């Protein structure tokens with residue numbers, strides 16, 4: 001999901017909310033502690049995970065939240081943070097993770113809490129629901145995601161957009177211009193997912209489509225307002241009175257709905273008018289749904305918007321951290337290029353070069369696959385992922401959780417745990433993913449949790465890898481990258497996705513060995 005935790009315009013409000021929450025936390029912590037103590041005495045047999053801090057500490061460490069949580073994880077593989085609203089359990093223990101995400105899957109989900117917050121924007125889409133509703137969505141969507149039609153169509157879009165991006169970098173290289181590559185990745189992944197989902201060219205990369213640019217801005221803002229509900233305890237009142245962020249959200253959702261329903265209506269018209277479906281076959285997800293299912297417009301709206309939110313910032317942030325890593329490790333950058341040299345010819349036009357990156361070529365790029373995976377191990381696009389516990393339970397480590405507790409696994413902290421990855425856990429070393437023959441080796445998804453695991457594992461994992469590999473192969477084949485300011489500290493901004501704070505500013509230059517024009 002791609003929702004900023006704190007856009008700069010929301011910062012003063014956020015600080016005010018933090019102060020209120022801090023006061024409430026302190027009082028609640030005392031009460032919860034006391035309550036825990038009494039309950040523990042009553043139910044002697046049950047034990048609960050150690051308390052490592054409170055929500056107050058989280059707020060104090062907001063700017064370095066994932067560092068803070070990693071430090072706690074180094075002390076306790078599973079711990080509790082006290083909050084006035086609910087008990088929060090955080091785990092980086094793969095055995096507990098497997099239990100929550102797979103073994104007792106039905107007992108941990110989005111719950112009514114997340115549903116209420118997300119529903120206005122994401123409707124009954126795959127991200128917001130549990131149980132039968134989720135199963136239905138998952139079945140419909142996983143069938144589509146596994147088809148060759150979608151694979152081929154999306155690869156064409158990725159190659160085209162990677163070529164477009166390389167064209168922009170080419171101009172920047174000529175003028176020795178510093179570019180914010182994260183911003184460009186954000187635009188190009190939005191364009192890609194939009195084309196794949198709706199069959200519509202948004203062109204936010206070049207900004208040629210006014211309506212598209214407006215949709216993109218409104219969608220980002222609506223996501224920010226939705227996320228704001230997680231910190232604004234008064235959001236329901238504001239919604240009732242239609243004021244502040246809630247009034248803004250309502251207005252934005254209307255714009256989004258108009259845009260999306262218009263697309264759906266015109267697609268339905270188009271389908272009706274097709275005399276010979278095969279000769280004018282359309283391969284975007286919306287058209288495919290209309291061809292093969294009898295999904296109604298509201299369901300379609302929810303399905304497609306959820307895909308857009310899922311596939312937009314996740315891939316863009318992962319690609320940005322990948323570029324950051326290869327800038328910091330020029331040796332790795334060179335090894336990726338050597339591999340590319342082996343499997344493709346770095347000559348011809350930009351689009352010829354991009355088109356030469358076929359499925360077979362992608363399959364042979366094992367070192368690139370390992371480098372992207374190593375990036376995601378240390379910089380997972382979703383750094384923490386929370387579930388709600390539906391009934392009292394005991395985790396495999398012997399500690400109990402209660403109905404209503406928030407139970408989270410933490411990909412960011414897990415990537416840095418020595419007990420999972422060995423003493424070099426914090427080092428960037430793509431080789432850890434390769435066997436003696438240089439072949440990529442999968443790890444347990446309960447250790448490498450960047451894509452979640454179990455029945456709800458990311459539906460777009462293969463799609464995302466293909467996109468990231470095509471983009472990185474095209475870009476590294478043509479350009480060498482270095483940081484615009486080598487001495488500048490690069491950090492994340494605390495958001496649902498792991499964005500690079502302030503963007504990633506790089507200098508690119510044409511590669512000597514590449515004769516791609």
Ligand code: HEM
Pocket residue numbers: 001126127138193306307310311312314315318380381382385449450451452455456457458459460461463464
């Ligand atoms: C580097 C890229 C990506 C990463 C790291 C990633 C990671 C994740 C994670 C952690 C979840 C679980 C979120 C939750 O608990 O709700 C998830 C779910 C999901 N992802 Fe991805 N994702 C990526 C790209 C994509 C793309 C490109 C798409 C589709 C176009 C996609 C589609 C989905 C969907 C539909 C779900 C919901 C699955 C379900 O609840 O059954 N993802 N992803």
